[in-house]
Amino acid sequence: MLNRWFTRTFLQEFDLWSGTAFLLCLLILLPLSALLLGLGQRGPMWEHLADTVLSGYVLNTLWLTLSVAFLSVLMAVPSAWLLSHFDFPGRPLLEWAMVLPLAVPTYVAAFVYKQVPEAAIPFLIHLRSSHGVDTYLFAEAFLRKGVLALFMAGVLYPYLYLSLRAAFMVQRRGMIEAAQVLGRGPASVFFSIALPLARPALIAGVSLIMMEVLNDYGAVYFMGVPTLTVGIFRTWTGLGDLASAVRLAGLMLLGILIVLGLESRHRGRARFNETADDTSTPFLRRPLSARASFGALLVCLVPLTIGFIVPLAQLLHWAYLSTRHFGNTIPWQRMGHSLLLALGAACVLTLISVILIYAQRLHPVRWVRQPIRLAGMGYAIPGAVVAVGVMIFLGTIDQRFPYYTFIGSVYAIGFGYVVRFLAVGLHPVRAGMERVCGSLDAASRVLGHSPTNTLLRINLPLIRGTLLSVTMLVFVDILKELPLTMILRPVDFDTLATLAFGLANDSRIQECAIPSLLIILLATLGLFGLNRLLLPAKPRISLYEPRT
């Protein structure tokens, strides 16, 4: 049996591409499996955790994830719909501006929004004296947690906005027009056709947002809401029990898988064809009346204000104060480090994604496909935990390979980014190749071109746009990344993110404004590159693989 499998599927499909892909996946999976091995072990503190704080972590995580998801849906769905189907003043600008909150790391937003509960202290004191301690405690918690959920949704909704817009733009126009001709109003069209059709995009976007929430450490820590990620850190650093910490991370991963599994089961056999079949018909946006335009503007501006304008304005004010009071200037060296790391790793990651996905197209067999799927798992694991896995793995290599020390080199940190963010590259590259290349590359193969030749002459030129946007997306993600960078970076090597967090952690909130602003600025530049490709009516990318 094994023998047959070996000769039939393994040897037949083995070549340079599938072999390289397999090895790359193995390399990426080794640090993760170093962690998974730990998953089976019961750490010495596990029972203690289960008896005391575990339920609190789980509850906090659940309500935070769900409320951020809910608020992001409120922010992203109406704006994405309005901007794809209607025309109103400011639309062309808003269409790309809606993505800008992606440039704001959650921990930076937390520095800013932490001021809200602080500014409310006089009100809370009044409440305590007039309505008693219980009312006060409730109001305090409600305010703090509410603000947390609101600003996290404000900076994370663009994930959903992007995937929904891509979906709305390619939905079969025929269906929608037919409904309109048959007398359905815009609301009815939206709820009975557009939204159900966009369900895979909705799920993809929401699950990305939920993963970001689960991964967040900075914001929840600053706002005093201990979630599972805080618990992972506390178990690791406070109780010194890495095994239980990894187990908590595994619990989180399990939660994600269950939710995704339930969704796909609920969807059953329904298929959602997202490819446009009538892109030749020009897509007409319905102009809105003045009053409706005002409403539409408001719907778009509220999330944008929460996620981008408020943080930007406050940081600018602080940056001004910090140059005045502290004489702070631009940290050029740190900026250089951030750029070097983010750009370098983004390019490498895109290249690896192309190799993996192309190998999978050439050899659609299980032993190529499954490792690739698993290799994207790092995205669901907190950055610090990934970093520990990478360290264990590289440490083992360093002990046996005396000519070079990987830990503490730029390569180690780049490798860490690849392990953590591979999914961000894989999905759009796969979607791009499937959508754009169709069977063109197969035709080229049939006509006698080698796989490499076909890739260089057919696939790559065709998905050029996707590649650029993928690189930019990864660039932005890495620029904002904190815990992994903190643990794996070389000696004497600060980035903007580690600098900003260090200052904020030391309560030097005004001083952290300049590095925070620089992160936002560079990420915004990256998003320009991303957005340019999103604008045409016929989108060339869907950011995340539509699950069909």
Added chain:
Amino acid sequence: MQIKQTLYLTFFFLWAVSTSANEPLVVYSHRHYAADEELFASFTESTGIPVQVLKAGANELMERLKAEGDRTRADILITADAGRLEEAKAAGFLAPIQSEILESRIPEPYRDADSQWFGFTLRARVLVYAPDRVPVEDLSTYEDLADPKWRGRLLCRSSNNIYNQSLLASLIAAHGEDAALRWARDVRRNMARPPQGSDRDQIRAVAAGLGDVAIVNTYYLGLLLNSPDPKERELAGPLRIFFPNQEGRGTHVNISGGAVLKSSTQKENATRLLEFLVSDRAQEVFPAATFEYPVVEGIEWSDLQKSWGRFKADDLNLTQLGGGGKKAVQLFNLAGWE
């Protein structure tokens, strides 16, 4: 042609010599103050030995040391509490250092009995209070904060923080686990809000009137009072510091300390850096820059510290904090102190 080659060779030789002579000392540090960087710079200036720093959380540094093993580039480990140094010692990372200077200048409770780590600053965990709402006679000990009279009036940060962990460890050492757990539970019940933010945020909340007493380290008040931002100075101005347990075992103190790693190839230079940190020149920097207390006796305090007054420090042997941190986190979990 030959001249050119000779020149190249000479340059190469000079380069090689210069780099080998100035191999940098690598410091893994949990401390994150600008003052440290300035001190390292002046060490380089006076000795010609460059210093490179990796700043990260203490446990992240420990994990990294574990993974790097003998191949680590680190020569020195600096942490902001004795417990972590004790853990590094137990893990076998540290080398014993024979140094007259370190032994003579650092008082005994603030260095390892086996000469593996050495403290260079002291910080006291004190009470900051609003004198218009709290008569000073009401304040006495850490233990007293568990009294119901403080219900809804206390402020303290999360128990994730190492300073809270070592404070509880000192209470465990003084009264045993059961009493320490009761204390943590009662203090948590007395808090004006769930633990959140930094020590500085607790002080701000006292200034704003949300609570009356905050458990913080002295230097955060010092930083606020000396902030270039006039608003922060104004806010902290009316607040006062109280050193608890003066009648009994003394106020809880912890150290920032350094140690030389066993795998270091430059133990001599590393020792010089540790010695530099306890020199008069360096010790005088800490009181003014970070409002920490100098570990060496006879060093002049900053005016602000003088205004707070002398105090009796808990003479608990800091090596006991080693395993205490973990125990403390467990008790905090049981007490519901987030």
